[in-house]
Amino acid sequence: MGFDAQSQALPGVRALQPYQPGKPVSELQRELGLEQVIKLASNENPLGCSPQVQQALQPCLSTLAIYPDGAGFELRAALAQHHGLALEQVTLGNGSNDLLEIIAHTFLAHEHAAIVAQYAFAIYGLVVRAIGAELVVVPARDYGHDLVGMAAAITAQTRILFIANPNNPTGSCLSQAQLRTFMRTLPEHVVVVLDEAYLEYAEEGGVDAAAWLAEFPALIICRTFSKAYGLAALRIGYALSSPAIADLLNRVRQPFNVSTLGLVAARAALADQDFVARSRQVNAAGKAQLQRGLQNLGLKVLPSQGNFLCVDLARPAQAVYTALLARGVIVRPLAGYDLPQHLRISVGLEAENDLCLRALAEVLA
Ligand SMILES: *Cc1c(COP(=O)(O)O)cnc(C)c1O
Numbered sequence: 001m002g003f004d005a006q007s008q009a010l011p012g013v014r015a016l017q018p019y020q021p022g023k024p025v026s027e028l029q030r031e032l033g034l035e036q037v038i039k040l041a042s043n044e045n046p047l048g049c050s051p052q053v054q055q056a057l058q059p060c061l062s063t064l065a066i067y068p069d070g071a072g073f074e075l076r077a078a079l080a081q082h083h084g085l086a087l088e089q090v091t092l093g094n095g096s097n098d099l100l101e102i103i104a105h106t107f108l109a110h111e112h113a114a115i116v117a118q119y120a121f122a123i124y125g126l127v128v129r130a131i132g133a134e135l136v137v138v139p140a141r142d143y144g145h146d147l148v149g150m151a152a153a154i155t156a157q158t159r160i161l162f163i164a165n166p167n168n169p170t171g172s173c174l175s176q177a178q179l180r181t182f183m184r185t186l187p188e189h190v191v192v193v194l195d196e197a198y199l200e201y202a203e204e205g206g207v208d209a210a211a212w213l214a215e216f217p218a219l220i221i222c223r224t225f226s227k228a229y230g231l232a233a234l235r236i237g238y239a240l241s242s243p244a245i246a247d248l249l250n251r252v253r254q255p256f257n258v259s260t261l262g263l264v265a266a267r268a269a270l271a272d273q274d275f276v277a278r279s280r281q282v283n284a285a286g287k288a289q290l291q292r293g294l295q296n297l298g299l300k301v302l303p304s305q306g307n308f309l310c311v312d313l314a315r316p317a318q319a320v321y322t323a324l325l326a327r328g329v330i331v332r333p334l335a336g337y338d339l340p341q342h343l344r345i346s347v348g349l350e351a352e353n354d355l356c357l358r359a360l361a362e363v364l365a
Pocket of ligand 1: 121
């Protein structure tokens, strides 16, 4: 018979649906022999990253044989200062996805449950189910989080409640006032993970971490350098929490989960807030351009506070997605999110948005 991997694996792992990342540009070029390909599929920063990052990385290239600083001291100190927190409140991750997994392993066993909203970021479900814990999915309200429903779903088994604000892939965003009211109603045994991957693009910005952590001891705020900071390739994110929670997360964290290049790049990127401001401006203009273009095509666009738009095609989206690929435009189909008629389009540079809109007009004609 040999080894049967399926039957040996944990039931929760067997039931997982693999995460579907945006198609890489090189893959589409290989498959279709296309030269010009634009990717508006992974909410990456079309401006790249701060030029100061490349400069800071140069000296690192001669130290590649040396393990990184496992404590990430300098970056954590810079982040602590940036947020008005103590260094002991910062935990680094190999992307914020790594932190989501670390948090799940810190608080969840198979007899526990975690709560997410329908259409919330898919990684929450993956990390919860891989452990074998129960995933409670609360129906969305206007494609966003129904906080009343989520609070009502809490039981004695609940250990974590995930909120993406703004949410990916729908772009919905709760106001800080709504969130604060909600937080004040929660029982003490539930950790709230507030994932602010897109906070730089949101109208209100992110929450004031120092004030919120002082008021809510079970809160963990996750942030990333993958989006507005433009460092997705280097895999670096961080969690802000009480020192007590950070101490636990750091026990679960792999000691060298963040590379030297990631540590150095993030510090340089954090120091260049002008670049972040420019990214926000370019995104606002590009988002308005895309929104207008999509509406001119007669399509419904969900309000988005991120760097992407979720558009309702009112027809099966898979064929449209494939036809766009043939024209060298990569976007993101959302069937995996139970949104088979929607596409998510990341905001690109003006020319990219224009190309995408023209390709879409052709496909829909
Ligand atoms: C992109 C994204 C992240 C960030 O992932 P990284 O692992 O930091 O690259 C986290 N949460 C949401 C909702 C995202 O869309």
